[in-house]
Amino acid sequence: MICSIPRIAILGFHLEANAFSPVSTMADFTAQCWEEGEVISTLARQTSHLPVEIPGFYKRMDETGPWIPVPIIVAATPPGGPAQRAVWDTFMEKVESGLRNAGEFDGVYIANHGASSAIGLDDTETQLVRMIRSIVGPHTTIIATHDLHCNVSEETIKALDALISYRTNPHVDQRERAAEAADLMHEALSGQKLVSAYIRLPITPPSVTLLTAHGPYADAVHKGAAMIQARGEGPIAAVSVCAGFVFSDLPKCGMTVIVTARGDLPKARYTALEIARSIWADRARYVPDTISVASAVEMASTADSPLLLADVADNPGGGGGGNTIWLLKAFHEARVPGVTLGVFIDPAVVANAHLAGVGAQFRAVFNQTPNEFAHRYEAQASVIRLSDGNGTGRRGIYKGREFSLGPSAVLELTDSCVRVVVGSLRRQLADPAMLEMHELDISRIRILVVKSRGHYRAGFDEFFKADQIHDVDSKGLTTPNLAQVPFKRLPRPVWPLDETAHWVEPSWEIN
Ligand SMILES: [Zn+2]
Structure with missing residues (x-):
């Protein structure tokens, strides 16, 4: 329970990494967004070039009581190749020094794309969240939002308190998801323990099959959204049905289901399993119409x-x-x-x-x-x-x-x-x-x-x-047409590239 005005660190890294594209350089980031420190709070409260989750998070926090934002760094570039290693390392150094020099925090909000990588480093998101956790300690709430085209590893989820991904494609709900992250931050700050279940499916759908107005992905996202329960009404606090980004060509690629519950891990697992089973049963519908x-x-x-x-x-x-x-x-x-x-x-x-x-x-x-x-x-x-x-x-x-x-x-x-x-x-x-x-x-x-x-x-x-x-x-x-792409690191077999793809359900004991 936090009795004083909460101090929340703000940071984010937006890169959707296509392994087959030219490396993303510092010039790519600075041409779109590389902002550090207090200016982020100014930009977040006006029309700017920041990823829109950031103003969305500020707006909700501003509306729901006093808080002290401690902006660290927000970096964003258009989708492209993995980040040049020096860019990623610089970002990490800025996050580390920013957090260490700013004192104690009650929470950390991370607005990531969630499909980034750097040259020689596959799981940038996990490296980032683990480092933050090591600085702020086990009792500080860390909540992230992701684009739905994110590649999520189980290690990232273990280091976070909660993840919330977009539910619209085209993406028009970033502000709403960031507002949910703010609300969940308040819940956690009031003492609510959050636990998450994670499932990865061996499915990497072509992007054109991932619309949310209609089609198989729309059905999966809507099913997940319908299971979210408001505070005081049930344990399920957040459901993310992440589509993945196959062109990252990484071991962690694939659709993932992440369910965050208010203390009730079996319920989170049961819900995640129910959604994952329906996606797997529906996999034949992820066929491009071109x-x-x-x-x-x-x-x-x-x-x-x-x-x-x-x-x-x-x-x-x-x-x-x-x-x-x-x-x-x-x-x-x-x-x-x-x-x-x-x-x-x-x-x-x-x-x-x-x-x-x-x-x-x-x-x-x-x-x-x-x-x-x-x-x-x-x-x-x-x-x-x-x-x-x-x-x-x-x-x-x-x-x-x-x-x-x-x-x-x-x-x-x-x-x-x-x-x-x-x-x-x-x-x-x-x-x-x-x-x-x-x-x-x-x-x-x-x-x-x-x-x-x-x-x-x-x-x-x-x-x-x-x-x-x-x-x-x-x-x-x-x-x-994914069969045209020379994937090297994607785990195989995977649907729809391989007819032999199969999914082994997690061996959770769920009552
Ligand atoms: Zn996206």
């Missing part, structure tokens, strides 16, 4: 109402480069009318467009330094518009959050009139503001091609109904 590039071109050529086509295999929001040319090339060469495609990431093309100026024509050379997925492609183009790429999101995952595409340009390719929004920083096209900032009228776009896997749905649903949206499969770092 169309080929050729079908997308055909559909777009003959469509009599607007279409949104998602290039899900090249999603910067999953570690993709945002620079594969398969759809751009196909639509340009087929002369499909009324196409706008974005955001294509190519700083060199943007720089040349800025040099040429609005109204000028130039030779756009995409991917001057090509790689396996990002092939070189040239086309004559006119410069329609130029910008600094800085904006504020208005719908979905970017709502109320500042974003930057870096210097940007809108090009119109000669002959086809395909319009390409080109940016300099890897960001997925998930918010209408990313087009509107370039004075593009989305209601007049006939065919919109987005480089995004699923978050675009929460941004563009005011323009496109579900039957006007199709996910397109091509080659890329975030392909839904």
